[in-house]
Amino acid sequence: MFICDISVFNKHGKQLxxxxxxxxxxxxxxxxxxxxxxxxxxxxxxxxxxxLQTDKANVTKLLQTMEHQGLLQREEDPEDxxxxxxxxxxxxxxxxxxxxxxxxxxxxxxxxxxxxxELALFATLRRKVGYNLTGHFDL
Numbered sequence: 001m002f003i004c005d006i007s008v009f010n011k012h013g014k015q016l017x018x019x020x021x022x023x024x025x026x027x028x029x030x031x032x033x034x035x036x037x038x039x040x041x042x043x044x045x046x047x048x049x050x051x052l053q054t055d056k057a058n059v060t061k062l063l064q065t066m067e068h069q070g071l072l073q074r075e076e077d078p079e080d081x082x083x084x085x086x087x088x089x090x091x092x093x094x095x096x097x098x099x100x101x102x103x104x105x106x107x108x109x110x111x112x113x114x115x116x117x118e119l120a121l122f123a124t125l126r127r128k129v130g131y132n133l134t135g136h137f138d139l
Contacts, residue, residue: 013110020106024098029062030071031099034092037072042085044077071095 017028026034032051037043049059063086066072070091077083088096111119130136 016109017106020102020109021099024095024102026071026095026099030066031103033062033066033086034071034088034096034099037086037088037092038096042087044080044083045074045086046083048086 014028017031021027021031029052033048036048036051040047045059045063046056048063049056052059052062063072063074067074070089072092073087073089074084075087077085111122114122
């Protein structure tokens with residue numbers, strides 16, 4: 001069943017990713033935050049929730065931990081004083097190239113044995129299934 005496949009990919013994929021990330025002293029959740037903030041500097045912390053598969057309270061706790069570790073800086077949003085924005089630090093900026101290398105190794109591990117054609121087909125199918133589930137074409 002498709003839902004079981006997704007569950008297995010999700011669980012084992014994150015476990016393997018955490019193993020790859022261990023030398024960098026970050027886990028998959030922290031990596032996701034850093035990659036999203038890299039793409040969207042100053043993102044409101046509430047917008048990170050969908051990427052982390054958890055609730056706002058757990059995201060806040062994660063961001064506080066990352067801030068304490070020097071990986072993230074949060075600031076009051078000047079347009080909405082109830083909201084906080086997220087920014088990379090010098091420490092996280094230095095870590096990002098290693099994270100990108102680690103992601104490449106992890107993806108190579110996940111997709112080993114697939115041909116270029118199979119990878120292209122997978123990308124097409126991923127976009128179509130993603131659209132069917134979310135209404136967004138490119139996830």
